Amino acid sequence: MGSALLDHIPLEAFRVFDSACRHMNFSRAGRELNITQAAVSRRIKLLEEELGAPLFTRKGKNLALTPSGERLSIRIRSTLEYLEESLEPFRSARSEVVSLAASGSVSHLWLGERLRAFSKDNPAVSLRLMTTDSPTELASENNDLVILYSTGEHPRWHLTLLFAEDLVPVASPACLGDLLTRAADLSADEIAALGLIDYERFNAHWISFRQWFGRLGNPLKGPVPPPRFSFSTYALAINAALAGDGVALGSRALIARHLEEGRLVALGSQSLHTGFGYYLGLPRGREVGPAVRALHNALLRQGPE
Amino acid sequence: MGSALLDHIPLEAFRVFDSACRHMNFSRAGRELNITQAAVSRRIKLLEEELGAPLFTRKGKNLALTPSGERLSIRIRSTLEYLEESLEPFRSARSEVVSLAASGSVSHLWLGERLRAFSKDNPAVSLRLMTTDSPTELASENNDLVILYSTGEHPRWHLTLLFAEDLVPVASPACLGDLLTRAADLSADEIAALGLIDYERFNAHWISFRQWFGRLGNPLKGPVPPPRFSFSTYALAINAALAGDGVALGSRALIARHLEEGRLVALGSQSLHTGFGYYLGLPRGREVGPAVRALHNALLRQGPE
DNA sequence: TATATTCATGATCTCAGATCATGGAGGTGC
DNA sequence: GCACCTCCATGATCTGAGATCATGAATATA
Structure with missing residues (x-):
């Protein structure tokens, strides 16, 4: 059976995507993640290419999530929260x-x-x-x-x-x-x-x-x-x-x-x-x-x- | 509030961990992921260091999951399956x-x-x-x-x-x-x-x-x-x-x-x-x-x- | 005891991901 | 309408996290 779509996507891309979604601003997402706005832009672009679908619409400096971007955003946020929760036992x-x-x-x-x-x-x-x-x-x-x-x-x-x-x-x-x-x-x-x-x-x-x-x-x-x-x-x-x-x-x-x-x-x-x-x-x-x-x-x- | 533990862990480490858990063999996990056994070994070691807890026990060439490794493994598998599922709409x-x-x-x-x-x-x-x-x-x-x-x-x-x-x-x-x-x-x-x-x-x-x-x-x-x-x-x-x-x-x-x-x-x-x-x-x-x-x-x- | 396999690690390499610089697009204030 | 600001996109370039290579140690098997 052929490999899964997830196999072709670096998981870090989801962290970048999540930050971009929460801020609706690549510059601010970059500051949160300690990378440049240019890096955020590229990561999002590559993710969109891998998925074969746009996740954001850009109009001038205004960002909006596409419907599929919105749905993915919700799931990625859930995933990251679940992951963070999974690490709680390691905190102590x-x-x-x-x-x-x-x-x-x-x-x-x-x-x-x-x-x-x-x-x-x-x-x-x-x-x-x-x-x-x-x-x-x-x-x-x-x-x-x-x-x-x-x-x-x-x-x-x-x-x-x-x-x-x-x-x-x-x-x-x-x-x-x-x-x-x-x-x-x-x-x-x-x-x-x-x-x-x-x-x-x-x-x-x-x-x-x-x-x-x-x-x-x-x-x-x-x-x-x-x-x-x-x-x-x-x-x-x-x-x-x-x-x-x-x-x-x-x-x-x-x-x-x-x-x-x-x-x-x-x-x-x-x-x-x-x-x-x-x-x-x-x-x-x-x-x-x-x-x-x-x-x-x-x-x-x-x-x- | 200080940054989360998850912020310090590259998410790809979880993919490597998951593969190692499924195979209970770093060499085989490397072959699945198209990286060397040495790379798997290092990724697992770094993850253990970030978490401050061993995930595997090693005895010669035998691997076993520690209790906390076992618990994390289950959650990581769930996470990756959920992510894969999240990408289904993009498949078509x-x-x-x-x-x-x-x-x-x-x-x-x-x-x-x-x-x-x-x-x-x-x-x-x-x-x-x-x-x-x-x-x-x-x-x-x-x-x-x-x-x-x-x-x-x-x-x-x-x-x-x-x-x-x-x-x-x-x-x-x-x-x-x-x-x-x-x-x-x-x-x-x-x-x-x-x-x-x-x-x-x-x-x-x-x-x-x-x-x-x-x-x-x-x-x-x-x-x-x-x-x-x-x-x-x-x-x-x-x-x-x-x-x-x-x-x-x-x-x-x-x-x-x-x-x-x-x-x-x-x-x-x-x-x-x-x-x-x-x-x-x-x-x-x-x-x-x-x-x-x-x-x-x-x-x-x-x-x- | 010899052989095979696996994991760990020192030394070294490399390219995905990053930065820098810049241009274009839109919004705002005057 | 213009100047300025902020944001996103991208060409050119850089770089260090993550990778490989080679090798040694530990265990299992015959």
Whole structure:
């Protein structure tokens, strides 16, 4: 017996058709499916050719379903709903708790929106974020994923670079006042005079302003002034800078959004590549579930921006 | 609300899963779907990963469905059957009668298995083959497709080359006897001495042995002997050659299978490119349906072999 | 023990499906 | 009536999900 009509049709075409029917708009269907309007147009055209019948009428930019398109639409929608329902048992089976450990700075400044985006796409996955600045607690094997401030080597974690650390002094426009127009040209003394904001160094490798100036060859005329403010966490230090309280050392990738949106401004023309970076770690010698790998891939894909 | 699990699964994976379930054998499922066993294995693995649950257990070469795989299998089968049923209305809409006109030689020697292959893949399409050697009847606009012996130009048909004509004398091994070992080296006189088989020339451009020898610069020592046999159709002439009755002029592409399988042997080292060829024609200035275009494409894709 | 068959996977390939750019058609506002 | 906007269609081009190839491991059978 000859093959069935369905054998000649890629099933994905029905998903595209369904979206086009619900929206009555190829452009909007494309946006829903994350493909271009042109791709939707082609898929529909090919489906019509395979079926040997038009499914839509086009008049200028107006779409309408043909009678046979309408009947098929109803059935395809039923099919997809039935399929989705068929997968319900796998939702809970698939539902995982993923434990991620990250330092306070990464948690507050970088992970927030990324975890929200991931969760939106993976509603069945429960996320537990362990925020600590203690390197020992960070690297605990109790976690599925970690984000470590590191040079890239760790005996118990397989590390992949998220972004290298690039430290640069930053302040808010309010703090800068008239200096805003030439923020990139400020000298070290002018920067120091604005008031330095520091934070507790839980990690021996973290760079304070003292180290920052030292690594840049002591461009100050005098000694490094003590910080006007010092906070227990990096995020609080950045918050203070945002509030106009002075100059903080910003890790460029962590504060990228603030820089882009003008809430913080980079000062001077020098920055410091510390040789460290933020690394995403998968456990060595232990299999992880698909949700862990999904989050791992999502964080890497999104990159440092 | 976050996206559904179904949004992350290519629907084709369900077709592969269904086939694997019905056969309980990835190799056989691949053969059904025209993909390799390796491709089936990968698709199933990816599906299991997306669902976060195994669907099959594997023990050596033995497959078994897991409980959740079993439940999903039942639902997927239902889904695909429902989809197939949903397309029934398009079967009749898609069912077409395609009229194809071709000369007797092409019909008998070339089209047979190709039309069978097409029909097997397109069970809903009815094929009507008009076999005639009359050029007028061949080019009739009553047909959807034609195969014309031509130079490639026709006012009413858009022609695409199937294969160029290359004439070569052929005979069966039985006819050749001891000469078989040096069939490629026979002289014109030796060829003629085997007895010539000719056919009625309905098309003024068709080449008989007289023209063949003439075009090759009269390599015979004497005049062209009259044919021992002459048939009303080309196919009958070839049948006679197959039966060992003498030498016929074969159009290489039409008798390719006979040559390949040793039922006919090409004689001498010369062949004649006539400047003509067999062309597949779509009507000019008239839209044709998808089935016509499908057959057109199928015949072109299969090429001259 | 040898052979056959099946599934899994590393390495590599490829074309169906995608994007990009652009044009035509209709709708809307002025 | 014109300018602008939005949508669909399509030629030209690109590309990565899905495929193949080759091979190894595991089981069943003779």
